[in-house]
Amino acid sequence: METKLLQNVKKHIQLSEEEETYFVSYFKPISIQKKDFLLREGEICKFEGFVTKGLFKVCHYDEKGLEKIISFPREDWWVGDIDSFTNQKPSSYFIQALEDAEVLLISREDKENLYVNLPKVEKLFRIMGQKALIALQRRMSENLRKPAEERYSDFLEKYPQLLQRLTNLQIAAYLGVSHELLSKIRKKIVSKKII
Amino acid sequence: METKLLQNVKKHIQLSEEEETYFVSYFKPISIQKKDFLLREGEICKFEGFVTKGLFKVCHYDEKGLEKIISFPREDWWVGDIDSFTNQKPSSYFIQALEDAEVLLISREDKENLYVNLPKVEKLFRIMGQKALIALQRRMSENLRKPAEERYSDFLEKYPQLLQRLTNLQIAAYLGVSHELLSKIRKKIVSKKII
DNA sequence: CGTCTATTTGAATGTACTCAAAAGCGGTGG
DNA sequence: CCACCGCTTTTGAGTACATTCAAATAGACG
Numbered sequence: 452m453e454t455k456l457l458q459n460v461k462k463h464i465q466l467s468e469e470e471e472t473y474f475v476s477y478f479k480p481i482s483i484q485k486k487d488f489l490l491r492e493g494e495i496c497k498f499e500g501f502v503t504k505g506l507f508k509v510c511h512y513d514e515k516g517l518e519k520i521i522s523f524p525r526e527d528w529w530v531g532d533i534d535s536f537t538n539q540k541p542s543s544y545f546i547q548a549l550e551d552a553e554v555l556l557i558s559r560e561d562k563e564n565l566y567v568n569l570p571k572v573e574k575l576f577r578i579m580g581q582k583a584l585i586a587l588q589r590r591m592s593e594n595l596r597k598p599a600e601e602r603y604s605d606f607l608e609k610y611p612q613l614l615q616r617l618t619n620l621q622i623a624a625y626l627g628v629s630h631e632l633l634s635k636i637r638k639k640i641v642s643k644k645i646i
Numbered sequence: 647m648e649t650k651l652l653q654n655v656k657k658h659i660q661l662s663e664e665e666e667t668y669f670v671s672y673f674k675p676i677s678i679q680k681k682d683f684l685l686r687e688g689e690i691c692k693f694e695g696f697v698t699k700g701l702f703k704v705c706h707y708d709e710k711g712l713e714k715i716i717s718f719p720r721e722d723w724w725v726g727d728i729d730s731f732t733n734q735k736p737s738s739y740f741i742q743a744l745e746d747a748e749v750l751l752i753s754r755e756d757k758e759n760l761y762v763n764l765p766k767v768e769k770l771f772r773i774m775g776q777k778a779l780i781a782l783q784r785r786m787s788e789n790l791r792k793p794a795e796e797r798y799s800d801f802l803e804k805y806p807q808l809l810q811r812l813t814n815l816q817i818a819a820y821l822g823v824s825h826e827l828l829s830k831i832r833k834k835i836v837s838k839k840i841i
Numbered sequence: 842c843g844t845c846t847a848t849t850t851g852a853a854t855g856t857a858c859t860c861a862a863a864a865g866c867g868g869t870g871g
Numbered sequence: 872c873c874a875c876c877g878c879t880t881t882t883g884a885g886t887a888c889a890t891t892c893a894a895a896t897a898g899a900c901g
Contacts, residue, residue, distance in 0.1 A: 511787065519790045521783060534780040570765055577772040584779045585729040588716060591786050592706065595714045595822035596890095598856070618879065627790035632857055634881055791858095793888070813847065827889055829849055 452480055452503035456555055459501070459527055463578045464571045474572070477565050478555035483548050489530065490546040496535035498556040502528050505552020506616055510624065511544050520625040523549075523613060529579060530554065550616065599628045600636050647675055647698035651750055654696070654722055658773045659766045669767070672760050673750035678743050684725065685741040691730035693751040697723050700747020701811055705819065706739050715820040718744075718808060724774060725749065745811065794823045795831050 453475045460466070466474060478501070483489060490496050492511060502524055509521040509532070521544065524530035535542035536559060557565070565572050594602060603626060607614065614622075619637070623630040648670045655661070661669060673696065678684060685691050687706060697719055704716040704727070716739065719725035730737035731754060752760070760767050789797055798821060802809065809817075814832070818825040 513792075517791060519787050521787050533776055534783075537776060566769070570768070573765070573768040573772055574761070577768055577775060580772060580775040580779055581728055581732060584775055584782065587779065587782050587786060588729075591782060592714050592716050596708075596712060600856095620879070629858055630880080631859085631882085634879095635857095638881080795888095815847065824890055825848080826850085826891085829847095830889095833849080 452553055452555065453478070455503045455527065456501050460575060464575045466571070470569060470571075474565070474569060477561045478557050480553065480555050483552050483554065485548055485551050488545060488547050489554070490532060490535075490542055490544065492543055492545055493541045494535075495539055496532040496542050498558055499529060499531040499533075499536055499562065500554040500556045502526055502530050503553045503555060505548060505550045505554075507546055507548055507552065508621060509544050509546050518624045519627070520621060523617070523621075523625070525613075529583075533580075549621070594627070599626065599632055600639070602626050602628075603633065603636050604640065647748055647750065648673070650698045650722065651696050655770060659770045661766070665764060665766075669760070669764060672756045673752050675748065675750055678747050678749065680743055680746050683740060683742050684749070685727060685730075685737055685739065687738055687740055688736045689730075690734055691727040691737050693753055694724060694726040694728075694731055694757065695749040695751045697721055697725055698748045698750060700743060700745045700749075702741055702743055702747065703816060704739050704741050713819045714822070715816060718812070718816075718820070720808075724778075728775075744816070789822070794821065794827060795834070797821050797823075798828065798831050799835065 456478065457466075457471055457475065460474070480503075483505070489500070489507065504526060506523060506525045507530055508523055509530075510518050511521075512518055524546075530546060532542045532544050532546070534540070535544075539559070593605065597605075603622075606622065606626060619633050620630050623633040626633070628636075651673065652661075652666055652670065655669070675698075678700070684695070684702065699721060701718060701720045702725055703718055704725070705713050706716075707713055719741075725741060727737045727739050727741070729735070730739075734754070788800065792800075798817075801817065801821060814828050815825050818828040821828070823831075
């Protein structure tokens, strides 16, 4: 599974063979079962992880108990709570495996050491952060004042592969609509396609 | 105005006096008048800027012509379109001054050079990016399924100083509600406070 | 003073939510 | 193999929230 990490990293920075080995040595592989938590609200996030297999949800619950899903980290993505991780403060999120998963973890101290010993990595994480920021910004502005039906069809277009791996409950929590409405929207879209 | 930039930077990385001078030499101060554009949709963003005075809006217009405001960069903030800037592709945003403003600009080439000649800067922009990401993530998840009235009072709490510098039209475009509804919400809140 | 823009107000319409109940579906144990 | 349980999905009725459109009022600025 380290290979997957390196493939991904090499898209952004170049590493010599020794550097590759060194880089990878910082990460500890773990397995995690469906429904288990990588992080719970209130805990301090002690790791950052690269997902090599499986699917997670990052979520939290508002005052009324409504689940809100921030993202679905999966293969070839990074997982963690940057805020809690970098500022060493209690997380406001849960990170839960939706499928059996495998992750390569790096601790905060190790990451700081890695920055010092292999400064290229600074660039790597700068780029990763930028990418995440760009994607989130787009999602944010696209969702402003956009009706639920469009948000759902946008989702379908963007993540067709994800559909089969999620329940409608989860998609609704991600889109920010009630699952009842989502169900009605799905029905409507199907009938449109038949016509 | 360079002093403001350094004050801000020194919160995140340490620089020697020579390094400070060197760092600052990369930035070109410009003045820009109210209503003028720093960037227009379709243009490639050739700079990143640090605002030392004034207020901007970053926005775009959807198919129906509705304005959607992404952010209000102002004193002590960075301004630009990272996506367009780093990937050299046409921007999907307008950046317009809402007040007479002053900005310190750095070009893409210069920023790359700066990374090479003063690697600490890599860390600086990694941290800046992380902060932006964290803030945006919070805004995103907080707005999911939250009624307009709460979004507005959240805004009041977070940015009380901004209120007097913005029109309701602009706040509405930021919150993602019609300005008519915003007006009604304001009325409602005032009457609540009187009681 | 007149012009342009921002703000308020109201009525009608549409969108989305809550609540409640039923139907579907998968897994588990008898 | 079937019965039962828990969870997801669907459906409908009623209500709340938000939008559109239109028009009146208020403010800012040359």
